[in-house]
Amino acid sequence: MEKILEITNVSKSFGKVKAVDNISFNVTKGEMLAYLGVNGAGKSTTISMICGTLKGDSGSIKVCGEDIKKNSNYTKNKIGVVFQNSVLDQTLTVYDNLKYRASLYGITGNKFRERFVTLEKMFDLKEIKNQKVKTLSGGQRRRVDIARAIIHNPEFLILDEPTTGLDPNTRKNIWNIIRYLRKNNGMTVFLTTHYMEETTDADFIIIIDKGKIIAKGSPLDLKNKYAKDIIRIYHINEEDVKKLKLPYRKINDGYKIEIENTTLATDLIVENKEIFKDYEITKGKMDDVFLNATGNRIEDVYEENN
Amino acid sequence: MKKIINLTIRNIKVYFSDKGMFLTSLITPAILLILYATFLSNVFQSTFVNAMPKGIELSKKLLNGLVKGQLVASLLSVSCITVAFCSNMLMVQDKVNENIKDLMITPTDKKTLVISYFLASFISTLIVNLFALILCLIYIASSGWFMNLMDVLLIVLNVVILTLFGCVLSSIINSFLSTQGQISVVGTIVSSMYGFIAGAYMPMSQFGAGLRKVLLYLPTTYGTALMKNSVMRGPFRELEKIVPGNIVNSLKKSLDIGLLFNGNVVEASTMYLIVLMTIVVLFAVYVLKSIYYKEV
Ligand SMILES: Nc1ncnc2c1ncn2[C@@H]1O[C@H](COP(=O)(O)OP(=O)(O)OP(=O)(O)O)[C@@H](O)[C@H]1O
Ligand SMILES: [Mg+2]
Numbered sequence: 121m122e123k124i125l126e127i128t129n130v131s132k133s134f135g136k137v138k139a140v141d142n143i144s145f146n147v148t149k150g151e152m153l154a155y156l157g158v159n160g161a162g163k164s165t166t167i168s169m170i171c172g173t174l175k176g177d178s179g180s181i182k183v184c185g186e187d188i189k190k191n192s193n194y195t196k197n198k199i200g201v202v203f204q205n206s207v208l209d210q211t212l213t214v215y216d217n218l219k220y221r222a223s224l225y226g227i228t229g230n231k232f233r234e235r236f237v238t239l240e241k242m243f244d245l246k247e248i249k250n251q252k253v254k255t256l257s258g259g260q261r262r263r264v265d266i267a268r269a270i271i272h273n274p275e276f277l278i279l280d281e282p283t284t285g286l287d288p289n290t291r292k293n294i295w296n297i298i299r300y301l302r303k304n305n306g307m308t309v310f311l312t313t314h315y316m317e318e319t320t321d322a323d324f325i326i327i328i329d330k331g332k333i334i335a336k337g338s339p340l341d342l343k344n345k346y347a348k349d350i351i352r353i354y355h356i357n358e359e360d361v362k363k364l365k366l367p368y369r370k371i372n373d374g375y376k377i378e379i380e381n382t383t384l385a386t387d388l389i390v391e392n393k394e395i396f397k398d399y400e401i402t403k404g405k406m407d408d409v410f411l412n413a414t415g416n417r418i419e420d421v422y423e424e425n426n
Numbered sequence: 427m428k429k430i431i432n433l434t435i436r437n438i439k440v441y442f443s444d445k446g447m448f449l450t451s452l453i454t455p456a457i458l459l460i461l462y463a464t465f466l467s468n469v470f471q472s473t474f475v476n477a478m479p480k481g482i483e484l485s486k487k488l489l490n491g492l493v494k495g496q497l498v499a500s501l502l503s504v505s506c507i508t509v510a511f512c513s514n515m516l517m518v519q520d521k522v523n524e525n526i527k528d529l530m531i532t533p534t535d536k537k538t539l540v541i542s543y544f545l546a547s548f549i550s551t552l553i554v555n556l557f558a559l560i561l562c563l564i565y566i567a568s569s570g571w572f573m574n575l576m577d578v579l580l581i582v583l584n585v586v587i588l589t590l591f592g593c594v595l596s597s598i599i600n601s602f603l604s605t606q607g608q609i610s611v612v613g614t615i616v617s618s619m620y621g622f623i624a625g626a627y628m629p630m631s632q633f634g635a636g637l638r639k640v641l642l643y644l645p646t647t648y649g650t651a652l653m654k655n656s657v658m659r660g661p662f663r664e665l666e667k668i669v670p671g672n673i674v675n676s677l678k679k680s681l682d683i684g685l686l687f688n689g690n691v692v693e694a695s696t697m698y699l700i701v702l703m704t705i706v707v708l709f710a711v712y713v714l715k716s717i718y719y720k721e722v
Binding site: 171205207228268 | 428429432433435436439440443444523524525527528529530531532533534
């Protein structure tokens, strides 16, 4: 399988802070990687090194098989980046922003006008194209950011918290765009986010903490490893639940227990058929994976009633 | 090449659409206008009147020409530099709000970036100053016009040279800056102080001998002198018709139009040479620094 991104033993320090600490991983063509970590874990720093705005201290990064230092013009043409903070020219119009950025990829004149028509449709830019960027709403600006990122039709799209601060509806719109790009353009996606539900689409998840990779795998792998299964038993009384000799918690119409994994859950149910008349079992959520993996146990933060 | 052109246009558009940057560059001209409106023009008027030998009286028109010439020359020579500094702050602003990252992720090399900033600053500054020049010419034409076509062309040439000079100087200094605070500090210092060292707020002949000596080693002094030379050519030609040459010469000296270096008169051609050489050297330093210095 063709590798789009190969990161090998990459480190970067700012003074005493090891922002990225000996990280290695690959991303395969067409995949979506969710790159997670708490604030300050080193996500944006990793991205800056991949797109060449920051020099790493050591290690090597290859994009589409080429080293980013040796063949930077090649790799820069392959990468599109949506930065965490918008980096468009605030006082210029949407159209001008796209026009001048495109020219830096050698896309000018008719080639640009054609490209703009495509993007205008895809991102619904008709209404806002003559508006100054600073006057756009957060959601509109994000759409323009993404349009800017793919102006040169890159193979590899990097999104640094693309949906932070957006309302649920706008987030959905942004996600529809990302899904469309993956499906129709076969784009490989590198995503960082703090919304765990956005990672369910990912083929692969990496969690970093203080610059180090602390967990990686598919969403299912990680759930199995880091999140407990949850069984909700309805319409029973407390004495029965106590018989299970497991910690429990009262919820509406019943009780809720956490259990290490699904196999153990099955055993438990089989052994206590008389108690399990009306129940449901769910896998842990990515939120739990994230909190458990990063060691931030903030229990009871989430509404336990459901 | 296309990249340089497009990037330059982008830079120019950003400068003119950012009112903050544009207005800061007008601080010095504004200070100058206020100084003239309140007292400088009176000071100059009496300077000219008192310098006249007994029995010779200046016509109203000639007096106007001389005084307005002083204002216009100061204004232009200062604004070429300060506007250049402010328009060139774009390169710092791009770092501050991280727009530079968005340029750096494109397959564009540093040389292109650096040259585009320079070109944009040059063109923006030239546009502003040529516009200012037109206003100045209209102002002089209202009463006190003694210039011929050659004089006007010389002024235009000097505006271009001083603008170039302002651009190379600001390019080097601004390339060391990277925060909003530094932009404000340097922008304000240059905008308010440059008028002093260029002798725009008051002629250098009023300064102490030590300071005068130091200023004679600054190329900016010669730039200002050139500008004053070209603007005052017309009125002085007129003046020479009615008063003896030695009086005209001492007037020129007191107004920094004729400069003495170690007692020798500095010719206009020497001044051009000094300023142009400085421009070439500074430009080379700027490009080399940007290429070899690791930060953008
Ligand atoms: N230019 C810099 N100078 C000094 N320290 C930096 C710089 N950039 C990042 N850091 C530090 O490196 C660490 C990682 O920062 P980074 O921006 O990569 O985190 P992040 O994972 O993107 O966080 P967030 O989720 O808040 O965006 C932090 O401790 C940060 O303070
Ligand atoms: Mg970040």
